[in-house]
Amino acid sequence: MDHIPVSWYLTLSAILFGMGVAGFIYRKSVITVFMSIELMLNAVNLTFVTFSYQNRNIDGHIYSFFVMVVAAAEAAVGLAIILTIFKNRGTLQIDDIDSMKL
């Protein structure tokens, strides 16, 4: 079997996105929640590249390139925020950071 259906790639992307959602909801460490967001971004990138292949058009590559760039910037700012939270509160547990909770 030499050909792989496009839907396999899309299904893999859906599974990875679902695992990112699960990690985002279930994990209690700020850093792991942040990594789950990166996993979701990666899954979306795979969808972009797959559709780009299907349409024989590299616009999808450009979009996923921009997603990567913005994700790198987001990682830098997000990790700086995590550093600040840890300095001010001394914890990385999501449940302990609830000062904006009603």
Place this chain on the structure above:
Amino acid sequence: MDSILFIIAAVAAIGCGLNLVLQKHPISSALSLIGVMSSLALLYLLLGAEFIAMAQMIVYGGAVMVLFIFVIMLLNAGTEKRSDKSLFAQIAGFPLLAVLVVLLAFLIRETQFPSRILDVKFGSWVGGTAEAIGMKLFSQFLLPFEVVSVLILIAILGAVVLAQKEVD
């Protein structure tokens, strides 16, 4: 050959993703995320996206993950402690998530794609070379490219300001 490579990369990605979600220690999660990104780079190569595959390895697998691991080690982040505050998520979370994924897979399966090319064959289209991406990036997408450079400058400044010694 193609399907073997795809299955290897897909199984590695799903296994590393599960490991990311299930591990208790942030370092294990970070290393699993590197595994996911490497297998995704292989999949990008199978899809003819050479430049994106290399950027994935260098930007994600290299720079971003080094940043993550650096922060984990800097903060000495230990094993996270379990807390059972949200009962709803614990009981209904995984079934709902399974429903979501099954629904997505069903939709993908049933969608009638414009049937020009339905199958992926390695090497049948290599459009994502650095040359092609560069030509497109510096002609059609020049304005977003420049805007993104400003965004990165702002991100650098923001990171420096946030991570300063004294934060009031």
